[in-house]
Amino acid sequence: MMTNDNIKVMVVDDHALFREGVKFVLSQMDRVQVVGEAENGAVFLSLLKRHLPDVVFMDISMPEMDGVEAVERALALYPRLKVIALSSYGDEVYYYRMIRAGAVGFVLKKAGKDDLETALDAVMKGESYFPGNLMRKLLFKVSNKGEMDNISLSRREKEVLVLICQGYTNTEMAAQLFISPKTVDNHRSALLQKTGTRNAAHLVMFAIANGLVHFDR
Amino acid sequence: MMTNDNIKVMVVDDHALFREGVKFVLSQMDRVQVVGEAENGAVFLSLLKRHLPDVVFMDISMPEMDGVEAVERALALYPRLKVIALSSYGDEVYYYRMIRAGAVGFVLKKAGKDDLETALDAVMKGESYFPGNLMRKLLFKVSNKGEMDNISLSRREKEVLVLICQGYTNTEMAAQLFISPKTVDNHRSALLQKTGTRNAAHLVMFAIANGLVHFDR
DNA sequence: TTTGAAAAGGTGGAAATCCCCCTATTTCTT
DNA sequence: AAGAAATAGGGGGATTTCCACCTTTTCAAA
Numbered sequence: 001m002m003t004n005d006n007i008k009v010m011v012v013d014d015h016a017l018f019r020e021g022v023k024f025v026l027s028q029m030d031r032v033q034v035v036g037e038a039e040n041g042a043v044f045l046s047l048l049k050r051h052l053p054d055v056v057f058m059d060i061s062m063p064e065m066d067g068v069e070a071v072e073r074a075l076a077l078y079p080r081l082k083v084i085a086l087s088s089y090g091d092e093v094y095y096y097r098m099i100r101a102g103a104v105g106f107v108l109k110k111a112g113k114d115d116l117e118t119a120l121d122a123v124m125k126g127e128s129y130f131p132g133n134l135m136r137k138l139l140f141k142v143s144n145k146g147e148m149d150n151i152s153l154s155r156r157e158k159e160v161l162v163l164i165c166q167g168y169t170n171t172e173m174a175a176q177l178f179i180s181p182k183t184v185d186n187h188r189s190a191l192l193q194k195t196g197t198r199n200a201a202h203l204v205m206f207a208i209a210n211g212l213v214h215f216d217r
Numbered sequence: 218m219m220t221n222d223n224i225k226v227m228v229v230d231d232h233a234l235f236r237e238g239v240k241f242v243l244s245q246m247d248r249v250q251v252v253g254e255a256e257n258g259a260v261f262l263s264l265l266k267r268h269l270p271d272v273v274f275m276d277i278s279m280p281e282m283d284g285v286e287a288v289e290r291a292l293a294l295y296p297r298l299k300v301i302a303l304s305s306y307g308d309e310v311y312y313y314r315m316i317r318a319g320a321v322g323f324v325l326k327k328a329g330k331d332d333l334e335t336a337l338d339a340v341m342k343g344e345s346y347f348p349g350n351l352m353r354k355l356l357f358k359v360s361n362k363g364e365m366d367n368i369s370l371s372r373r374e375k376e377v378l379v380l381i382c383q384g385y386t387n388t389e390m391a392a393q394l395f396i397s398p399k400t401v402d403n404h405r406s407a408l409l410q411k412t413g414t415r416n417a418a419h420l421v422m423f424a425i426a427n428g429l430v431h432f433d434r
Numbered sequence: 435t436t437t438g439a440a441a442a443g444g445t446g447g448a449a450a451t452c453c454c455c456c457t458a459t460t461t462c463t464t
Numbered sequence: 465a466a467g468a469a470a471t472a473g474g475g476g477g478a479t480t481t482c483c484a485c486c487t488t489t490t491c492a493a494a
Contacts, residue, residue, distance in 0.1 A: 015305060017235060017303075018234060020330065021234045021237035021239070021241065024241040025234065086234075109232035109233070109234055110234075113237065116234070154439085155440085156440075156441065165419070167422070169415075179443085182445095183443055192482080198482095199386070199451095199481075199482075200416070200482095201421045205421055208425055371469080371470055373470075396472065397472070397473060397474085400472050402451080403474095406451095409452075415452095
């Protein structure tokens with residue numbers, strides 16, 4: 001058995017240069033040992049059993065598999081893993097989901113090396129770490145919209161939503177989904193009602209802003 | 218005068234940890250000297266006269282002032298500056314504008330240290346550097362849509378567009394803009410025709426995907 | 435086993451959009 | 465000075481969306 005008082009860390013982010021930065025900063029902390037890295041959630045999961053890290057710094061939005069899903073799966077396998085989310089602008093939408101998935105720390109990408117160390121210390125002590133106004137923002141959103149992420153759309157509603165985004169009319173969607181135009185219309189109404197939007201254009205805006213639809217990523 | 222054969226470089230990106238990564242990689246190249254960094258275009262411009270870099274690695278999308286605008290202004294002042302754009306997913310939309318603004322190199326953020334050096338060598342020799350399929354993608358887009366960035370919207374059309382995204386009806390927009398609902402309708406038609414979209418929902422999708430409207434960033 | 439959500443479908447009407455056509459002024463740009 | 469945009473406005477009609485209220489079937493969870 002080797003000396004076991006250093007913290008084994010993994011870094012997951014799709015930008016190699018960013019990983020380089022995090023690894024460099026972490027390597028300057030002598031009790032930290034970077035045992036692995038990955039460019040997306042899927043690769044991370046495949047490396048997990050091999051490296052068994054204590055802490056993982058996890059980007060939130062990545063291609064292939066995003067941070068939220070990766071964290072859910074990883075914690076299902078290794079509940080003692082500490083997850084620190086790496087967040088950049090545009091990720092605000094996912095804060096709530098990331099916390100529900102089990103992240104115990106957040107570091108803004110625009111933050112510096114000190115924040116990385118502070119977060120690491122906190123989670124290793126079993127505490128959680130949320131920088132500055134992040135918690136405030138989050139609580140504000142939740143209190144404001146009442147669990148705003150709980151807008152759960154049914155399978156059909158999601159299908160209709162993406163078709164709306166692509167500019168199809170009810171009749172065209174009906175033909176593609178093999179259902180009546182009237183049913184599509186009903187799904188449409190349900191979408192507006194659930195999201196609290198006023199018309200299709202507003203719905204599309206909302207859907208993108210809340211990560212309900214993507215372009216490609 | 219000091220030894221003048223090292224390349225003076227600046228790094229502009231809103232993520233401190235990412236800058237750290239680029240700086241670390243660059244610092245391992247002995248002929249390179251990192252003379253400054255900035256977290257957005259505005260700060261970069263204010264530091265430009267002080268540091269007079271030969272090359273700048275410039276993120277494309279940043280808060281405050283984005284890379285395209287920063288490059289335009291910087292090159293207006295210092296035409297001999299070499300600009301290498303740092304691109305991540307979602308930035309594809311801006312490739313064309315970035316090149317028109319005067320960027321002579323592109324590095325994907327998911328690329329590694331070698332690409333950084335290759336790009337640097339290329340631009341210092343007066344060449345331009347575009348990784349792999351980036352040029353192909355770009356040319357494909359241009360040939361496909363015929364200068365797709367040249368969808369230039371008038372002031373009014375832009376105003377109407379953002380109001381459409383916010384879910385307003387023609388009558389409501391008319392009241393806000395102090396014009397007739399019929400005129401708004403005409404602008405609406407013009408928007409659909411110019412963008413080649415089929416209806417308001419499709420228009421919103423297109424507008425966001427092409428950077429015509431933003432949420433906040 | 436009942437309760438409920440999801441999916442499918444429907445009537446009907448008011449409102450809004452989309453898409454042609456057209457005119458007139460103003461304001462930039464050659 | 466001429467032409468091209470941009471802005472503003474309109475008629476009219478076909479299509480689509482939005483909304484309120486209603487039925488049936490299916491399927492999973494309490």
